Amino acid sequence: MSNSKFNVEDETKDNEKPKIRTNKDHKKENKEIGKKYIKAKYNYYFGYRFKAFNNYIKKNLKYFFIKYIKLIIVILLVMTVIFLGVGIAKIVEGTSFEKETEKYESTNKSLESKEKDLEMEAQNQNKKIDSKNVSTQTGVQRAKKVFDDVFNGMYSYDNSDEYDTNRKNNMKHIENPDEKWVSSVYSNAKDDDGNSQIETLNLSSDLDNSSFFTKNPDDTKEKVVPFKVVVSHTGYIDDVSSDYATRTHYTTYKVDFDTSTNKIKHMKKINSVKVNNDIS
Numbered sequence: 096m097s098n099s100k101f102n103v104e105d106e107t108k109d110n111e112k113p114k115i116r117t118n119k120d121h122k123k124e125n126k127e128i129g130k131k132y133i134k135a136k137y138n139y140y141f142g143y144r145f146k147a148f149n150n151y152i153k154k155n156l157k158y159f160f161i162k163y164i165k166l167i168i169v170i171l172l173v174m175t176v177i178f179l180g181v182g183i184a185k186i187v188e189g190t191s192f193e194k195e196t197e198k199y200e201s202t203n204k205s206l207e208s209k210e211k212d213l214e215m216e217a218q219n220q221n222k223k224i225d226s227k228n229v230s231t232q233t234g235v236q237r238a239k240k241v242f243d244d245v246f247n248g249m250y251s252y253d254n255s256d257e258y259d260t261n262r263k264n265n266m267k268h269i270e271n272p273d274e275k276w277v278s279s280v281y282s283n284a285k286d287d288d289g290n291s292q293i294e295t296l297n298l299s300s301d302l303d304n305s306s307f308f309t310k311n312p313d314d315t316k317e318k319v320v321p322f323k324v325v326v327s328h329t330g331y332i333d334d335v336s337s338d339y340a341t342r343t344h345y346t347t348y349k350v351d352f353d354t355s356t357n358k359i360k361h362m363k364k365i366n367s368v369k370v371n372n373d374i375s
Contacts, residue, residue: 235320237354239307241268241357241358245265245359246302246305246324247261251300251301252299254293254299268358276361280362296332297332298330298331299333300330300331301328305324307322308322308323309321318354319351319360321351321352322352323347323348323349323365325345326345327344327345329341329342329344347364347365
């Protein structure tokens with residue numbers, strides 16, 4: 096009986112003997128210890144500070160909102176009123192602009208109708224001139240050549256340099272280039288500081304058509320012959336994408352042409368019509 100008891104105790108002791116630990120077990124244990132060490136270091140330098148700061152923020156924010164809640168509500172209400180007022184102002188402004196646009200378009204349609212009537216009258220006069228079979232040596236034909244040069248130079252240009260060159264060349268067609276009416280009708284396109292308005296506004300222009308007529312195209316005996324010239328040209332504001340960036344202009348001039356010198360004695364702008372062009 097006693098021998099059997101001792102045998103059982105010996106077997107139990109054998110089972111309780113520690114297992115032999117491998118290098119893998121040691122590395123795993125050291126890795127776990129390293130993680131705990133790094134975590135402890137992080138908490139010591141950063142973690143506890145972050146936790147303390149987070150608690151401080153939560154506590155003080157709650158205190159801040161409780162203390163200034165009324166002021167915050169007032170500020171939000173004021174901002175709401177301001178934004179609402181700005182929105183209403185924009186709506187009113189948009190409505191006003193739409194009415195002005197409709198008014199402007201209505202005016203343009205009326206002016207365009209008048210321009211078409213005027214152009215039709217000029218075409219009829221041109222037909223009258225052609226029907227007279229005027230000789231190419233008459234004052235009327237010489238006047239036409241001068242008018243073609245002048246108005247083509249006045250209304251066909253891509254930049255300020257081309258405009259200036261055209262104007263300089265056209266001065267030879269004017270009897271007295273120093274008279275005041277010249278700078279008024281055919282200006283140098285410069286502002287008070289001497290800067291080119293064409294360059295400043297990035298303008299360019301194309302002459303579309305010019306028509307001229309006189310009361311007596313068959314009467315070539317008069318020294319000074321009065322003409323009316325109707326010019327249509329398209330003006331552009333380069334690099335601008337807008338319906339208002341391209342406009343067709345219709346202008347009527349009263350011109351006195353001296354057939355003895357083949358030069359313009361006087362020229363006056365009678366009226367000018369602008370029509371917006373839709374561009375895509």
